[in-house]
Amino acid sequence: MLKSKAYVNSPVFVQNAVLTARGGFYKLLRQGKIFKGILDELSKTRGMDEQQLKDWQDRRLRLIVKHAYRNVPYYRKLFKKLCILPDYIKSAEDLKKLPLLTKEELRGNPGEFTPRRGKFLPASRNFTSGSSGKPLELRRDLYSINFENAILWEQKQSAGIRFSDRIAVLREELIVPFENRKPPFWRYSAFENKMFISSYHLGRENIGHYVRALEDFKPAAIEAEPSSLYVLSRFIKDEGFYPLSFSVKAVFTSSEVLLDKHKALIEDVFGGRIYDFYGNGERVAAIGMCGEGAYHVIPEYGITEFIPLDNNSGRSEIVGTGLHNYAMPLLRYRTGDVAEVSDASCRCGRKSKVIKKIEGRLADFLVSADGKLIYIDACYLMLQGVKNLIEAQIIQEDFNHIRIRYMPASGFSKEDEKKLINNVKTYMGNSVDVTLEKKPELLYGRVDKFRPFISKVSKLLWQR
Numbered sequence: 001m002l003k004s005k006a007y008v009n010s011p012v013f014v015q016n017a018v019l020t021a022r023g024g025f026y027k028l029l030r031q032g033k034i035f036k037g038i039l040d041e042l043s044k045t046r047g048m049d050e051q052q053l054k055d056w057q058d059r060r061l062r063l064i065v066k067h068a069y070r071n072v073p074y075y076r077k078l079f080k081k082l083c084i085l086p087d088y089i090k091s092a093e094d095l096k097k098l099p100l101l102t103k104e105e106l107r108g109n110p111g112e113f114t115p116r117r118g119k120f121l122p123a124s125r126n127f128t129s130g131s132s133g134k135p136l137e138l139r140r141d142l143y144s145i146n147f148e149n150a151i152l153w154e155q156k157q158s159a160g161i162r163f164s165d166r167i168a169v170l171r172e173e174l175i176v177p178f179e180n181r182k183p184p185f186w187r188y189s190a191f192e193n194k195m196f197i198s199s200y201h202l203g204r205e206n207i208g209h210y211v212r213a214l215e216d217f218k219p220a221a222i223e224a225e226p227s228s229l230y231v232l233s234r235f236i237k238d239e240g241f242y243p244l245s246f247s248v249k250a251v252f253t254s255s256e257v258l259l260d261k262h263k264a265l266i267e268d269v270f271g272g273r274i275y276d277f278y279g280n281g282e283r284v285a286a287i288g289m290c291g292e293g294a295y296h297v298i299p300e301y302g303i304t305e306f307i308p309l310d311n312n313s314g315r316s317e318i319v320g321t322g323l324h325n326y327a328m329p330l331l332r333y334r335t336g337d338v339a340e341v342s343d344a345s346c347r348c349g350r351k352s353k354v355i356k357k358i359e360g361r362l363a364d365f366l367v368s369a370d371g372k373l374i375y376i377d378a379c380y381l382m383l384q385g386v387k388n389l390i391e392a393q394i395i396q397e398d399f400n401h402i403r404i405r406y407m408p409a410s411g412f413s414k415e416d417e418k419k420l421i422n423n424v425k426t427y428m429g430n431s432v433d434v435t436l437e438k439k440p441e442l443l444y445g446r447v448d449k450f451r452p453f454i455s456k457v458s459k460l461l462w463q464r
Contacts, residue, residue: 008177016188019175019196023189030149031163034142038150045300050351053299058091060323061303065089068329071115075331092303095321100307101333103136106282110137113328123327126281138281144325148283151301152252155288156221159250159275165220170197170228171255183209195219199228203441207235211244218246222270226253227391227450230262231407233269234390238409247271254279256450257360259380278358284320284333287355290348295355304353305332306341314340315359336361366455369399369429379453382423388412391442394424396455402434407442
């Protein structure tokens with residue numbers, strides 16, 4: 001709709017009306033009777049002890065396993081091949097009787113995962129390219145859409161946000177046509193009480209317009225991808241607009257890895273605590289940040305497993321079994337995402353597993369010539385000491401070639417270039433060829449999620 005010629009060529013007030021109409025439809029779809037019922041149920045599960053919550057999970061699991069066996073061709077064939085019945089899987093522990101499901105299996109024949117009959121509501125159809133660039137077709141039913149929204153709103157309510165509060169949104173959606181070179185670089189949805197801000201026009205020369213719009217709107221909260229909001233925060237400080245005339249209650253980030261440096265600057269500039277959220281288009285697992293800044297697995301959303309990548313690092317791949325999406329049930333699905341698991345408890349009182357850090361995709365790690373996996377913490381050390389750098393993207397083309405696309409700050413010099421190249425060679429080896437590409441628009445002129453590290457050779461590791 002937003003890419004149509006009719007929208008692009010319409011005046012601003014018409015574009016605002018389109019977004020308002022879309023917002024009204026979304027509210028009807030996502031915040032109706034189903035949504036309110038789920039919020040009520042979540043308020044009850046939050047008071048359950050560990051065993052009660054496990055029993056609740058297992059009941060949901062048994063229902064979706066039976067549905068998958070009876071109605072989904074892939075699982076019908078799999079269960080017969082394994083000589084098992086749905087009754088053999090009564091709890092989360094029993095899921096280990098099933099093999100892990102890979103993206104390649106799902107991508108290869110998505111129709112095999114579509115129910116032929118049984119409990120099946122009209123489904124939305126989505127496509128995501130992921131790290132491979134090959135489209136992945138996904139389906140979601142109305143209940144799972146509402147469940148996702150309820151989980152997100154529960155997080156907002158825990159941060160003190162109400163349905164009536166104003167929210168500013170800075171995401172990769174093309175709200176303002178590319179061709180526009182003059183403000184406003186934002187549009188409004190009256191039904192949702194939201195101001196949608198363009199991330200595609202977020203240049204240093206436009207920062208004053210963005211600040212004035214935000215100060216006029218005075219949002220109670222911001223929803224954003226962290227990389228875009230970091231750039232906005234950096235420009236606000238660099239261009240002398242800090243401190244702002246308002247502060248927000250909370251900032252809600254998702255869709256990308258939240259870096260410590262991003263979190264610190266964003267909270268400083270906007271004054272509100274960040275609540276990060278991890279989810280995936282396949283709707284199999286969710287992890288949310290509480291008010292204490294700790295990540296928690298959300299057990300009501302799905303059954304989340306952590307498969308260790310090695311014996312010592314504490315890093316694991318996230319494997320999920322969704323409990324609510326009957327339009328495309330996925331059991332023991334390998335997300336390709338990596339987390340660092342913790343045994344600690346949290347002061348917030350939640351009993352669910354604490355995650356120390358969400359680290360991104362396996363394909364986002366670099367690999368040395370001798371096959372050693374270089375984790376994100378080490379990857380970021382390659383950027384340390386480069387003073388006049390806003391952001392960079394390190395791309396491993398092959399074992400012998402690293403390409404760096406970078407967004408320079410004012411004052412970026414040959415010394416910074418030299419430092420960046422030397423840092424990479426320190427970790428990847430002196431024989432590695434390093435090329436630099438200056439990209440001032442790196443974070444706000446993109447059409448995909450920003451990935452700071454991309455390895456075109458690490459794909460072999462997560463296809464194991």
